[in-house]
Amino acid sequence: xxxxxxxxxxxxxxxxxxxxxxxxxxxxxxxxxxxxxxxxxxxxxxxxxxxxxxxxxxxxxxxxxxxxxxxxxxxxxxxxxxxxxxxxxxxxxxxxxxxxxxxxxxxxxxxxxxxxxxxxxxxxxxxxxxxxxxxxxxxxxxxxxxxxxxxxxxxxxxxxxxxxxxxxxxxxxxxxxxxxxxxxxxxxxxxxxxxxxxxxxxxxxxxxxxxxxxxxxxxxxxxxxxxxxxxxxxxxx
Amino acid sequence: xxxxxxxxxxxxxxxxxxxxxxxxxxxxxxxxxxxxxxxxxxxxxxxxxxxxxxxxxxxxxxxxxxxxxxxxxxxxxxxxxxxxxxxxxxxxxxxxxxxxxxxxxxxxxxxxxxxxxxxxxxxxxxxxxxxxxxxxxxxxxxxxxxxxxxxxxxxxxxxxxxxxxxxxxxxxxxxxxxxxxxxxxxxxxxxxxxxxxxxxxxxxxxxxxxxxxxxxxxxxxxxxxxxxxxxxxxxxxxxxxxxxxxxxxxxxxxxxxxxxxxxxxxxxxxxxxxxxxxxxxxxxxxxxxxxxxxxxxxxxxxxxxxxxxxxxxxxxxxxxxxxxxxxxxxxxxxxxxxxxxxxxxxxxxxxxxxxxxxxxxxxxxxxxxxxxxxxxxxxxxxxxxxxxxxxxxxxxxxxxxxxx
Numbered sequence: 001x002x003x004x005x006x007x008x009x010x011x012x013x014x015x016x017x018x019x020x021x022x023x024x025x026x027x028x029x030x031x032x033x034x035x036x037x038x039x040x041x042x043x044x045x046x047x048x049x050x051x052x053x054x055x056x057x058x059x060x061x062x063x064x065x066x067x068x069x070x071x072x073x074x075x076x077x078x079x080x081x082x083x084x085x086x087x088x089x090x091x092x093x094x095x096x097x098x099x100x101x102x103x104x105x106x107x108x109x110x111x112x113x114x115x116x117x118x119x120x121x122x123x124x125x126x127x128x129x130x131x132x133x134x135x136x137x138x139x140x141x142x143x144x145x146x147x148x149x150x151x152x153x154x155x156x157x158x159x160x161x162x163x164x165x166x167x168x169x170x171x172x173x174x175x176x177x178x179x180x181x182x183x184x185x186x187x188x189x190x191x192x193x194x195x196x197x198x199x200x201x202x203x204x205x206x207x208x209x210x211x212x213x214x215x216x217x218x219x220x221x222x223x224x225x226x227x228x229x230x231x232x233x234x235x236x237x
Numbered sequence: 238x239x240x241x242x243x244x245x246x247x248x249x250x251x252x253x254x255x256x257x258x259x260x261x262x263x264x265x266x267x268x269x270x271x272x273x274x275x276x277x278x279x280x281x282x283x284x285x286x287x288x289x290x291x292x293x294x295x296x297x298x299x300x301x302x303x304x305x306x307x308x309x310x311x312x313x314x315x316x317x318x319x320x321x322x323x324x325x326x327x328x329x330x331x332x333x334x335x336x337x338x339x340x341x342x343x344x345x346x347x348x349x350x351x352x353x354x355x356x357x358x359x360x361x362x363x364x365x366x367x368x369x370x371x372x373x374x375x376x377x378x379x380x381x382x383x384x385x386x387x388x389x390x391x392x393x394x395x396x397x398x399x400x401x402x403x404x405x406x407x408x409x410x411x412x413x414x415x416x417x418x419x420x421x422x423x424x425x426x427x428x429x430x431x432x433x434x435x436x437x438x439x440x441x442x443x444x445x446x447x448x449x450x451x452x453x454x455x456x457x458x459x460x461x462x463x464x465x466x467x468x469x470x471x472x473x474x475x476x477x478x479x480x481x482x483x484x485x486x487x488x489x490x491x492x493x494x495x496x497x498x499x500x501x502x503x504x505x506x507x508x509x510x511x512x513x514x515x516x517x518x519x520x521x522x523x524x525x526x527x528x529x530x531x532x533x534x535x536x537x538x539x540x541x542x543x544x545x546x547x548x549x550x551x552x553x554x555x556x557x558x559x560x561x562x563x564x565x566x567x568x569x570x571x572x573x574x575x576x577x578x579x580x581x582x583x584x585x586x587x588x589x590x591x592x593x594x595x596x597x598x599x600x601x602x603x604x605x606x607x608x609x610x611x612x613x614x615x616x617x618x619x620x621x622x623x624x625x626x627x628x629x630x631x632x633x634x635x636x637x638x639x640x641x
Contacts, residue, residue, distance in 0.1 A: 204518075
């Protein structure tokens, strides 16, 4: 299998004044292309920090981070921005849409940043909004969409540039059960259809059951790594 | 990005509006101030040239302006002929001899030191006086008993049309002569400093009264185009005469203009610094309010340079909109008062050496408009630079964890 993500003995220590708080204490993991993997664990276990390091939003205190086989540990801010733009999509816990842009424009934004032309953008945005079932809401702004709809737009946006990997941090935490299930089903379907790798952090058992692989973190290290039989939305009900 | 920047301005409409209003008012104020000062100087220069100095003066090489000397050797001989020759030049609109003398005017028990000006009532150069008659009638060339008194002078002496006044003047041979005249008319050039110290006599009468027949203090010349003054003055040089242009004769005013321009730069900077701080404040608040959003943009791969551009674009939109509004406001008010004038009463009369009218007519030049626009735009964008850089310095991880 082709490796998409590899963390090698990664530590991340946050310093506030003189106080040092280790969030990761030597995490190593490897994720292959097409996986639908959950990072689970209690609060403070290092899930979000791990996602931020994989997403090149942050740099480890020590250890190495590899994305698509490339060592990205020492990339500068500009190189990391470029890498994120083409390789990594994000779905955040809060519905991280740009409030002044419509659903359509939010999905279009990463394509603009990648320099895609108008026709390509239109085709891709329409395709993605269709995929998340929101074609009819394309020209609504975030404040005119429900939480579930906003998160589906965020999923569409994360997929816009055909990234290798989509990182979702507690993607259903702010959603009710039904909307949470819908979002997970969509992510699961897109994972199957497009082969894009999904890594999501959660501590919600209803969400975790969608994962095919569950990596459990505790105190900044991986304490368990299980591959599960696939669970569908229907079975969830 | 333009769309985002434009819509971002609409997020907190009231704040954007007030910030833009601050810049607009600042720009309008500076523009109006510039027009006011320009109008003031221009007005004073126009009045001084029209009433006192002309575009060019030709006078005897030995003439001393400060003494109003009437000795024949200090005067222009056969001035009518000289004026006629000058008037034949194509650049010259009008050339007319004038005689200037010091005098004391008394009526009843009041007296006042005056400048006696002998003019040719038929000359086009005398029109400002003819048009300025507020009571009585203008002079005729052959009037031997009449004179005109400036309005504020007439008021302070308590004389009216038809009243008799005594005029005492120096004469060519250094004596003093005195004669009674009838006030034919009261004039106002709307220049209090001039009107309160000037009386007008027909040139011929002024010459006989001061024993300067066939002589004049100067030839007063108005040109079709003032800018030709230097070239023409150079062309009519003659060892018998001193030829002076309006620039030579109004050095004080021209220096005042330079000084005023220097002050204006300080005004610009003060007003624009205040408005710039409003812009900085607005955008800093916007950066803090949108910290998480900046984190999202960074996560999507937007680079520091692009985030900087976004904020600078917002600032540019604000700056262009508000500077345009400011130009409109400032331009409109300058245009309105440029026509109707801002009355300043006789404040101008207090300034010795300069002639100021009783109203200031703001005058907006293209130069001032461009300077003010560019400075306002430049300073506004400069003020936006700090918040924009602040936005690019945010670490994506920290920005994403911000509360908003």
